[in-house]
Amino acid sequence: MTLNLITKSQSNSISSKILTIHKLSSNEKPLGTSKLIRKKLQINHIKLKKYSNNIYKKLIQNIANMYNLNKKQIVLGNGSDEFLSLLCFTCLKEGDEVIISEHGFLLYKTQVLVARAVPVIIKDSNNKVNINNIIRSINTKTKMIFITMPTNPAGLFLTSREINQLSTLLKSTNILLILDMNNSEYVKDDRYSIKITTNIVIIKTLSKTYGLASLKLGWMYSRNNLIKSIEKIKSPLNINKITQITGSVVLSDSEQRRLSRSFNVFWLIKIIICLRKANFIIDRSYANFVVIKLNKKLPILLIENYIAKCNVNVRRMSEYKLFNSIRVNVGSPHENIKLINQFKKLKKQKFVLVTHKTEKYTTQYWKN
Structure with a gap:
């Protein structure tokens, strides 16, 4: 059965008796929700007993205005995740192939398998999507290509030149180039601009930069016929009223958007510089997260538990094929300071593998 091929996504939270846990494992915005949103979102002033479609249309119009897009080619979703299942359900049939990078979002493969299609996993180059590997994998069965921009977990992106090259190649085909741009608001680079063509699908979220992770609000932009097909099968009430109202407010909050970006750039650079000075291997990232490569001699769970001693949760990347x-x-x-200091202590910490033998069994455990 298809379900037997799917691995359930696991939370990386470390249990602790301490009430204060610093969760740096879920890409949540550290600045929280802005004062403007909290001020305008007064629950007692919002009528919740009736369905509302007017706010939904207003939110789509606001997105169209902000990004200079055609509002008829925008659809809202319950987070960006919902679009992955809708796209696979709408566009795939049994035996179709979908190209996914080896470090791509785990839900891509899950939704492709649920649609009874075939995920084709390509090799990345230095944690970045390899255009040539994508091109070599394309055949008559290929229906979609999923690309995360910037990638999660590596935080890298394909340039506009690379995307245009791929898009031009696909122009004569019916293959959809799906750009999952969940963390795009953090990227400040002139090479990141995207020229939208008929075979490109853009998926974005308002969860990250705006501090709305719990509301799960996403949107998708694509050609008219695909949007109409998605509208036919999605729930007409997939976005609740509170989320719609909040989405309209945050799009007007340019000051909060600027503050969030500046804060992220400052601390991202500081974390990278401090840990590189401590001789950790960290590549450049354009998102709001970094990947830290560790000593292969030590089990990753041991490292994770050591970091958790200062009540900081991080996420190991084994499920993304980024080991250690x-x-x-x-x-x-x-x-951030707690994290940096704990990693510095980790560099100086010595771990010893203890072997305990008895007549019946042998046990091993790490000791520091």
């Missing part, structure tokens, strides 16, 4: 690596997202100043 941990991903951490930018947190509050206090959390």
Whole structure:
């Protein structure tokens, strides 16, 4: 059965008896929700007993205005994740192939398998999507290509030139180039601009930069016929009223958007510089997280538990085929300092593998 091929996504939270846990494992915005949103979102002033479609249309119009897009080619979703299942359900049939990078979002493969299609996993180059490997994998069965921009967990992206090259190649085909741009608001680079063509699908979220992770609000932009097909099968009430109202407010909050970007750039660079000075291997990242490569001699769970001693949760990357690596997202100043200091202590810490033998069995455990 298809379900037997799917691995359930696991939370990386470390249990602790301490009430204060600093979670740097889920890419949540450290600055929280802005004062403007909290001020305008007064629950007692919002009528919740009736369905509302007017706010939904207003939110789509606001997105169209902000990004200079055609509102008829925009659809809202319950987070960006919903679009992955809708796209696979709409566009795939049994035996179709979908190209996914080896470090791509795990849900890509899951949704492709649920649609009874075939995920084709290509090799990345230095944690970045390899255009040539994509091109070599294309055949008559290929229906979609999923690309995360910037990638999660590595935080790298394909340039506009590379995307245009791939898009031009696909122009004569019916293959959809799906750009999952969940963390795009953090990228400040002139090479990141995308020229939208008929075979490109853009998926974005308002969860990251705006501090709305719990509301799960996403949107998708594509050609008219695909949007109409998605509209036919999605729930007409997939976005609740509170989320719609909040989405409209945050799009007008340019000051909060600027503050969030500046804060992220400052602390991302500081974390990278401090840990590189401590001789950790960290590549450049354009998102709100970094991947830290660790000593192969030590089990990654041991490292994760050591970091958790200061009540900081991080995420190991084994499920993304990045072994002996941990991903951490930018947190509050206090959390970032705790993280940096704990990693510095880790570099000086000595771990010993203890072997205990008896007549019946042998046990091993790490001791520091």
